Amino acid sequence: xxxxxxxxxxxxxxxxxxxxxxxxxxxxxxxxxxxxxxxxxxxxxxxxxxxxxxxxxxxxxxxxxxxxxxxxxxxxxxxxxxxxxxxxxxxxxxxxxxxxxxxxx
Amino acid sequence: xxxxxxxxxxxxxxxxxxxxxxxxxxxxxxxxxxxxxxxxxxxxxxxxxxxxxxxxxxxxxxxxxxxxxxxxxxxxxxxxxxxxxxxxxxxxxxxxxxxxxxxxxxxxxxxxxxxxxxxxxxxxxxxxxxxxxxxxxxxxxxxxxxxxxxxxxxxxxxxxxxxxxxxxxxxxxxxxxxxxxxxxxxxxxxxxxxxxxxxxxxxxxxxxxxxxxxxxxxxxxxxxxxxx
Numbered sequence: 001x002x003x004x005x006x007x008x009x010x011x012x013x014x015x016x017x018x019x020x021x022x023x024x025x026x027x028x029x030x031x032x033x034x035x036x037x038x039x040x041x042x043x044x045x046x047x048x049x050x051x052x053x054x055x056x057x058x059x060x061x062x063x064x065x066x067x068x069x070x071x072x073x074x075x076x077x078x079x080x081x082x083x084x085x086x087x088x089x090x091x092x093x094x095x096x097x098x099x100x101x102x103x104x105x
Numbered sequence: 106x107x108x109x110x111x112x113x114x115x116x117x118x119x120x121x122x123x124x125x126x127x128x129x130x131x132x133x134x135x136x137x138x139x140x141x142x143x144x145x146x147x148x149x150x151x152x153x154x155x156x157x158x159x160x161x162x163x164x165x166x167x168x169x170x171x172x173x174x175x176x177x178x179x180x181x182x183x184x185x186x187x188x189x190x191x192x193x194x195x196x197x198x199x200x201x202x203x204x205x206x207x208x209x210x211x212x213x214x215x216x217x218x219x220x221x222x223x224x225x226x227x228x229x230x231x232x233x234x235x236x237x238x239x240x241x242x243x244x245x246x247x248x249x250x251x252x253x254x255x256x257x258x259x260x261x262x263x264x265x266x267x268x269x270x271x272x273x274x275x276x277x278x279x280x281x282x283x284x285x286x287x288x289x290x291x292x293x294x295x296x297x298x299x300x301x302x303x304x305x306x307x308x309x310x311x312x313x314x315x316x317x318x319x320x321x322x323x324x325x326x327x328x329x330x331x332x333x
Contacts, residue, residue, distance in 0.1 A: 002144075002168065002174070003150065004174075005164075005174035005177060005178050006147065006150055006154055006155065006164075007154060008174075009151075009155050009160070009164060009178045009182070010151075010154035010155045010156075012178065012181060012185070013155050013156070013181060013188070014212060016182065016186050016187075016189050016192075017188045017191075017211040017212065017214045018192070018207070019189060019192060020188075020189050020190075020195075020196055021195060021199055021207050021210070021211050021214070022204060022208055025196075032329075033193075035329055036326045037194050039290075039291065039294050039322060039325040040190050040193075040194050040318075040322070041220055041223065041285070042285050042295045042298070042321070042325075043295075043318045043321035043325060044187050044190060044191075044318040045216075045278040045281060045282050046282070046295045046299035046321070047298050047299070047314050048159075048216070048275065048278050048314070050299035050300070050302045051303065052274055053275050055306060059306070068272060071272060071276070072275060072279065075276050075279045075280070076279055076283055076286070079279055079280050079283035080286060085125075085277075086122045086125060088276060088279060088280035088283065089122070089125045089276045089280060090125070092272070092279070093272065096269065
């Protein structure tokens, strides 16, 4: 039963990946749409970032002194200036751990 | 002109820093599945059949919370519908591929792989075998995801929850878009998306994950009109 649901979910997911690549030819999209699609990363990823930072495991808003907020801020600053993915992720995690294990402990 | 092998290797190198967050997240995914009481084979089957991080966790949490399988399947579909946008962007570069190759390469299109390959594609439009870069990013993600979820299933939660490694996920995506903060139009689009995602967070079936990008793209279209 669960396996059947997984297979359905998998087929559905595969279709979300395949539809635009295999079934739509680029000519079907006009220049205006292509220009808007330039914004896809900026328009999609904040929907993953914001809830992961501002909403906690219980579905409510975080307090303003939440360590995640600080960690994210450090990651943005380090990322902006270093242009380095590893530095960005490590700096964010390190500052987050510093707060939860050293400061708030 | 870069060879297929060079492009593939370049893709692998471009995606490898993201493993810092993908691997811990995969381990967590596997461990959660077993913890929620699902058979290890089923938990692993998801990594192979669905291959979509967050949607796998949501699926298991919904089922274990007593939701119907219809609700769980629909939620996975809605969470993953953002791939439609990735596909629309990538279609320009994958146009010349045969239908079969398009069907095959679609399976490995994931967030980080799309983001890194798209960056590379924009800078190297003239390359003939661009899609090998996408195979490099997507293939690496696939292999690491399978190994990571398997490790999580076998070893259980050997990664202490107190470490809060889930936090690595937003950090990975911050690393992807942070350079676009230099452009004011992109900043407006990002803030629109982010605020919408908080506003619609409680919308049914986790639909905030596609509603907010659509709102943000609408704002992007308005901005483009203003620019002219």
